[in-house]
């Protein structure tokens with residue numbers, strides 16, 4: 001499973017990218033809205049100059065025509081821009097049009113397996129099931145990853161599954177076990193993945209022994 005970072009914050013992207021573990025970036029309108037004094041387009045330029053992998057940029061229009069127009073403009077920013085489109089009939093019309101033009105797409109706000117199947121059949125490059133938001137309403141988000149993964153495998157569908165709305169390290173491990181191709185992870189959770197108390201304790205003990213050597 002590859003790791004994407006789920007943020008529009010440049011400091012977080014730079015720091016995570018320097019760790020050598022980041023294969024792509026996802027943004028959404030809420031994440032972009034947190035960034036001050038920078039336009040969406042300029043931020044996308046900064047990100048794509050640093051990260052060679054997929055960088056998802058979400059359209060705001062809700063009608064297919066508007067999404068296609070916006071998406072085509074965003075796709076001009078860099079060849080690694082992926083157009084993120086919401087899971088609606090208009091969204092899938094746009095995905096279909098983008099796929100004919102060779103523009104990569106990420107269908108977002110996927111909450112059941114049929115939505116993932118429809119998005120894949122429309123030609124989506126990626127589908128993004130939202131694990132944490134399903135957990136929030138008392139459903140099991142990780143089960144959705146397993147179901148989509150099984151369907152895509154049985155029917156040899158090449159669309160990649162991005163486990164999104166990740167809230168904690170256990171989501172990451174489980175998404176990997178259950179067949180997500182990618183997990184898009186907030187910076188805070190990426191940093192949590194590094195930690196184990198026995199690692200800290202081990203480093204401390206090694207240093208203590210080294211400093212006390214005769």
Ligand code: E4P
Nearest residue numbers: 006026027028133164165166
């Ligand atoms: C994915 O592409 C979304 O940006 C993101 O994972 C949503 O996460 P949230 O439910 O924590 O807002």
